[in-house]
Amino acid sequence: MRKQTIHIYPRHDKSKPNSYIPYLDANNxxxxxxxxxxxxxxxxxxxxxxxxxxxxxxxxxxxxxxxxxxxxxxxxxxxxxxxxxxxxxxxxxxxxxxxxxxxxxxxxxxxxxxxxxxxxxxxxxxxxxxxxxxxxxxKSYIDLNTNLRKKATNDFDKDNFKLMNNCVFGKTMENIRKHIDVQLVKTKERGMKLVKKPNFSSFKVFSSNLVAVHMKRTKLKFDKxxxxxxxxxxxxxxxxxxxxxxxxx
CATH class of the missing domain: 3.30.1770 (TPR 1 domain of DNA polymerase)
Incomplete structure (x- = not known):
């Protein structure tokens, strides 16, 4: 566990004993x-x-x-x-x-x-x-990254080995229903054709002749x-x- 003491000093009364709010966090x-x-x-x-x-x-x-x-x-x-x-x-x-x-x-x-x-x-x-x-x-993979993080001598490596553990967890919980296909469109005709499809989700305009059209996937494979x-x-x-x-x- 990691502990951090928070100091607050509004109208501090020196005649009273100090009081603290500890912040506790579990490492890894x-x-x-x-x-x-x-x-x-x-x-x-x-x-x-x-x-x-x-x-x-x-x-x-x-x-x-x-x-x-x-x-x-x-x-x-x-x-x-x-x-x-x-x-x-x-x-x-x-x-x-x-x-x-x-x-x-x-x-x-x-x-x-x-x-x-x-x-x-x-x-x-x-x-x-x-x-x-x-x-x-x-366990062997997690222990490897944890030990490498302990030996790291800079913030980049410390964060990298931490993320190498956390990203594995993230993939186990990935919601594939949120996946979309993005099509870059340069003509109004092509854009309107996509917008009329039932799996159209949204769009983002980059310029007068370039639009990203977001389409929901019509087939999903639940493999997470x-x-x-x-x-x-x-x-x-x-x-x-x-x-x-x-x-x-």
């Missing part, structure tokens, strides 16, 4: 998560599973869809960092929001679920379970391992929650 958070056991294949549906009986480094892993109850007696204790954050639309913008509400059909990695149960949340229903094979298949990205995101949360509730609290 996603790198740590990518070094854990991650899905490799062998997906199949299961009726149910007791996640408390599954070790963190088991050869089998699980993603579940569950209902969770957030007991009211935990609200004061957990108010500063609630478990099981959800994506909510606030002010017209989607945000990841930690909250103290019960969860319905919440999709979660089994290690996160184990942690939430250990911290007091209640599992009320299991809707679906997917089992998969897992192993720490990214989003299940790996989901596991990385949930595992990264377990490290943060573990530090908060088992070290700070």
């Amino acid at each position: 958070l996603y790198g740590w998560a990518m070094s854990q056991s991650l899905p490799t294949g062998g997906f199949k549906w299961k009726d149910t599973i007791d996640v408390t009986e599954v070790s963190d480094n088991s050869r089998k892993g699980y993603i579940l869809e569950v209902d969770l109850e957030y007991p009211s007696e935990l609200h004061d204790l957990h108010n500063d960092y609630p478990l099981a954050p959800e994506t909510m639309v606030l002010g017209g913008v989607g945000k990841l929001v930690p909250n103290l509400q019960d969860k319905t059909k919440y999709v979660i990695h089994y290690r996160s679920l184990k942690q939430y149960l250990s911290l007091g949340m209640k599992l009320t229903k299991i809707h679906r379970v997917i089992e998969f094979d897992q192993r720490p298949w990214m 391992p989003v299940y790996v990205g989901q596991a990385i995101l949930d595992l990264s949360k377990t490290l943060m929650y573990d530090f908060h509730y088992n070290t700070i609290k």
Whole structure:
């Protein structure tokens, strides 16, 4: 963990003891998560599973869809960092929001679920379970970049080796629905022909005789391992929650 102390001096009263707001940050958070056991294949549906009986480094892993109850007696204790954050639309913008509400059909990695149960949340229903094979298949690559970053002597190399880890995570979560084809058009006739197509998205004018026309793709191949990205995101949360509730609290 990295710590930074924030100093604030509005109308400082020297007769009172100093107070600080510490800023804490996990070094290499996603790198740590990518070094854990991650899905490799062998997906199949299961009726149910007791996640408390599954070790963190088991050869089998699980993603579940569950209902969770957030007991009211935990609200004061957990108010500063609630478990099981959800994506909510606030002010017209989607945000990841930690909250103290019960969860319905919440999709979660089994290690996160184990942690939430250990911290007091209640599992009320299991809707679906997917089992998969897992192993720490990214660990050697992540460790290589992490060690090279430690040895780096300039900011460029430090950022480069950090990004070499982070970009791998980014590709696992890539949303191919956002991919577009761009056609550069120099005539009005060609531009109008593209605009009339059902997959037309938008355009950008560069000059009086050059326009970029953005077209949505009519065929998509879903070949990104989003299940790996989901596991990385949930595992990264377990490290943060573990530090908060088992070290700070």
